[in-house]
Amino acid sequence: MCRLLSGYIYNCAMFSLPIFVFFFASYSIYSADCLENGLARTPPMGWLAWERFRCNTDCKNDPDNCISENLFRTMSDILVAEGYAALGYNYINVDDCWLEKERNRYGQLVPDRQRFPRGMKSLADYVHSKGLKFGIYEDFGNYTCAGYPGVLGYLQTDAETFASWDVDYVKLDGCYAHPVEMDRGYPEFGFHLNRTGRPMIYSCSWPVYQIYAGMQPNFTSIIEHCNLWRNYDDIQDSWASxxxxxxxxxxxxxxxxxxAGPGHWNDPDMI
Structure with missing residues (x-):
């Protein structure tokens, strides 16, 4: 999983350099009849909100640090203005807590109406106007880790929703899901992403939840269905983490x- 104005920048080669904001350089694939999106030929790099901003939804008392469209617009501006985009850090990724607690009457996900009043398509348009790519978070379960609606039961609907919002990157967490069902569920959601026709990097938390459950992940399948995948713990806002x-x-x-290899990478949670 995975906040403004402090954190770290890393690339996958050097694990150093404390800097102004926290970035991630992630590390999975596609094959015939699988993901087959041709993306992530090198590890995706950019900015993800979780490490610094967590699930801060208090925009009334903390407007500059809450999960809102203003935060992601600001970070888009910073990536460009401070030169990070020119170095390849070109993803702006929303993490958990961007949703309303309920889907709409059509079963579709709804961004929080107070914190994202213009909606996710508008935010994606803004990110794209800066020459960047837009990522979003969901969960293969009944709920996200913070208790918002998960994709279970709505895999095709949510994949089509993300495509309609011009999303470029989807991170699928694994809270409130049975690890044994992930061998089927993660590939199924990737199938629906692929069927939309929109190129979307697919970031899976598939193996880490199975490892926690004492299972041996099937990496042969994982590298066929995901562009990158989590192996280990969430990063925290500390050097010890x-x-x-x-x-x-x-x-x-x-x-x-x-x-690991072109199109399929281990993901050390934003390092």
Whole structure:
């Protein structure tokens, strides 16, 4: 998973440089009859809200730091103005807590009407006007980790909704879902994303939830259906958290590294 005005910038080669905002350089694939979107030939890089801003929805008392369209417009401006976009950090990604608590009468997801009054299509248009790409968050479960509507039961509807909003990147978390069902569910949602005809990077949390449950993830299937995938814990707003993730990947690199390549990457949660 995964906030303004502080954090870290990293690229996947050096794990250093504390900077102004937190960026992620993520690390999965597609094959015939699978994802087959031709995306993520190199690890996607950009900015994701969770590490710094979490689920701050109090825009009345904390308007500059709450999850709102203003935050993501501001971060789009910063990526361009501060030169990060020119270096390849070109994704602006919304994480959890952007939704209303209920779907509309047609079963469609609805962005929070107070914090995203112009809607997600308008926000995507703004991000695209800056030469950037727009990412969004959902969850393969009944609810997101913060308790908002998940995609379970609405996989095709939500994939089509994201395409209609011109989304470029979809992160699918795994709270409130059975890990054993992920072997079927994550590929199914990727299938619906692919069928929309809109190129959308597909970021899965599939293996990390199975690892937590004591299961051995099927990475042969995962690399066929996801552009990138989570292996380990959420990052927190601390250097100790960054170190723990680096250590995990270093200690397990012999197992992890062979799964990565153009179009299919291990994701060390924004590092």
């Amino acid at each position: 960054v170190e723990s993730i680096i250590d995990y990947y270093g200690n397990n690199q012999d197992v992890i590294v062979p799964n």
